[in-house]
Amino acid sequence: MFRFLKKWLAKPEHIAWEDLEQELQNRVQEKEKEFKKHIEELNVMLTTQVEHTTSQCSEFLKKTLHNDKITKREKQFMQGNREAYVKALTQYVHQLPVFSRQNFFNQIQEYKEKSTQLAEKVQRPKQILSHFFARELREIEAPLKTVAEQLQRIEHYYTTSQLQSTTELLKDLKTYAAQVQEKKKTTEALTKKRAEYSTLQKRKEKIDEKMQQLRDGARLRQAKQEITQLKKRVQDIQEQITDLFASLRSPLKKYAKQYRRPLAAQYSQDSLEALSQDMDLRINTVLKECNDALHSLDLKPDKLQKAQQAFNEVTPSLLSTLQQQHALTTKRYEQALQELREHPDMVTLQDLKEQLAMTEDAITAVQHEITSHEKQLQSFAPESLHHSIIRRARERLRIVVT
Numbered sequence: 001m002f003r004f005l006k007k008w009l010a011k012p013e014h015i016a017w018e019d020l021e022q023e024l025q026n027r028v029q030e031k032e033k034e035f036k037k038h039i040e041e042l043n044v045m046l047t048t049q050v051e052h053t054t055s056q057c058s059e060f061l062k063k064t065l066h067n068d069k070i071t072k073r074e075k076q077f078m079q080g081n082r083e084a085y086v087k088a089l090t091q092y093v094h095q096l097p098v099f100s101r102q103n104f105f106n107q108i109q110e111y112k113e114k115s116t117q118l119a120e121k122v123q124r125p126k127q128i129l130s131h132f133f134a135r136e137l138r139e140i141e142a143p144l145k146t147v148a149e150q151l152q153r154i155e156h157y158y159t160t161s162q163l164q165s166t167t168e169l170l171k172d173l174k175t176y177a178a179q180v181q182e183k184k185k186t187t188e189a190l191t192k193k194r195a196e197y198s199t200l201q202k203r204k205e206k207i208d209e210k211m212q213q214l215r216d217g218a219r220l221r222q223a224k225q226e227i228t229q230l231k232k233r234v235q236d237i238q239e240q241i242t243d244l245f246a247s248l249r250s251p252l253k254k255y256a257k258q259y260r261r262p263l264a265a266q267y268s269q270d271s272l273e274a275l276s277q278d279m280d281l282r283i284n285t286v287l288k289e290c291n292d293a294l295h296s297l298d299l300k301p302d303k304l305q306k307a308q309q310a311f312n313e314v315t316p317s318l319l320s321t322l323q324q325q326h327a328l329t330t331k332r333y334e335q336a337l338q339e340l341r342e343h344p345d346m347v348t349l350q351d352l353k354e355q356l357a358m359t360e361d362a363i364t365a366v367q368h369e370i371t372s373h374e375k376q377l378q379s380f381a382p383e384s385l386h387h388s389i390i391r392r393a394r395e396r397l398r399i400v401v402t
Contacts (some may be wrong), residue, residue: 012398020393020401021177022352024170026375027397031163032101038154039099045150049143050093056140057086062328065132078132080231085125089140092118096147115148165396172389179382190373197366200359208357214349232331237326243272244322247303247310248287254297255290264290275323284316 015023040398061082065075095114097107129137158164214220245252249268256264264286266274275283290297291311299307340346 012394014171014400016402020144020389021170021173021401023399024166024173024393027166028163028170031161031166033159035154035158035163036101038157042147042150043098044096044156046096046147049147050096053093053140054090057090060133060136060140061086063091063133063136067335077176078128081125081128085122085129087126088118089305091145098159108155110183115179148318163399165392169389169392169397172385176382176389178384179385183377183380183382186373186376189376190370192375193366193370193373197363197370200211200366201364203365204356204359207352208358211349211352211356214345214352220340220343220345220349221338223343227333227336227340228334230329233329234326237322237329241272241275241322241326244310244318248290248314249295250303251290251297251299251337252286252309253284253379255293255300258297260291261286261289262281272326273320276326278323281319281323284319287311287314294314 065078070078092114097110100106126137245267249271252264253268255261256268263274263278263282266277267283269284281401291308294304294307294311390401
């Protein structure tokens with residue numbers, strides 16, 4: 001108690017932060033050296049005591065009774081308990097470990113468990129034998145008590161020497177240094193990635209600007225206007241053809257079925273496609289035949305009237321004109337599309353689109369890395385660990401860190 005108070009009331013030692021790790025390492029090395037020395041002494045003692053106990057047990061088995069007046073049955077009973085006691089004790093001492101620093105506390109626990117098991121195992125034999133060999137039992141077990149006392153002293157040394165506290169503090173100090181270094185590296189990486197992100201954003205803006213300039217350029221605008229006009233002209237012609245055959249769809253369908261004319265069926269299903277394929281305009285003959293057989297097709301009066309009017313409108317010259325206009329306009333429209341695709345500005349625009357896609361992918365990847373670095377920085381808490389080290393050094397080791 002006096003030692004504890006003396007140590008506690010002693011003036012704290014002032015140590016600079018940059019010297020703290022070396023100071024703790026020196027203390028740990030010194031205390032570890034002393035600790036290992038105690039363990040070596042314990043192992044020497046164990047070897048001696050095991051030999052001594054084994055020898056004592058052998059002698060104990062040969063001991064004769066101090067009182068010769070006991071009965072033969074009592075002797076047999078005593079002998080059985082003596083053999084059981086010696087067997088259990090001999091087995092116990094030969095199972096005692098060779099203590100090491102690395103596994104010391106696990107071995108201590110193992111030692112205590114085996115000692116408890118031994119005490120339970122020899123409790124009854126000892127009670128019997130104590131009536132006959134009390135002094136001999138004390139002599140046999142004395143070395144074991146010495147070993148137990150030595151183990152207690154080592155445990156006490158470990159507790160009072162502050163080896164564990166100093167070791168833990170040194171470990172945390174190294175963790176702090178590693179965290180500071182890791183935080184610095186992560187911060188540098190984050191700064192680099194943010195700069196990279198800024199560069200990529202500027203690149204993306206420049207690409208967007210160039211693409212917009214090309215889209216708004218006179219050459220592409222003129223080409224697109226022509227394509228729009230051609231597309232509108234193609235649609236107008238297609239609508240004209242479709243409208244022309246709208247009232248003829250029903251009579252052509254019935255005529256094709258009744259008179260087995262496949263061409264009439266094709267025009268009734270898709271007049272635009274059929275006219276595009278009918279280069280010889282065979283439909284003129286079919287239309288004349290269908291018109292002649294119109295009254296035999298069983299059409300309703302309103303449909304019959306519309307069909308008669310449509311047959312009058314669909315002349316060979318009109319069909320020829322529509323067919324030629326559709327073919328020429330469609331061809332020019334497709335050529336204009338191809339010219340637009342091969343236009344130098346359009347090629348440049350396509351290249352810029354690919355560059356933009358790659359730049360956007362790179363931006364996304366960098367954003368993920370930035371988020372990862374930010375989360376990693378949040379997981380570091382070197383400042384908190386720094387305060388904890390200073391506080392525990394003062395409270396546990398009487399060290400004031402300056």
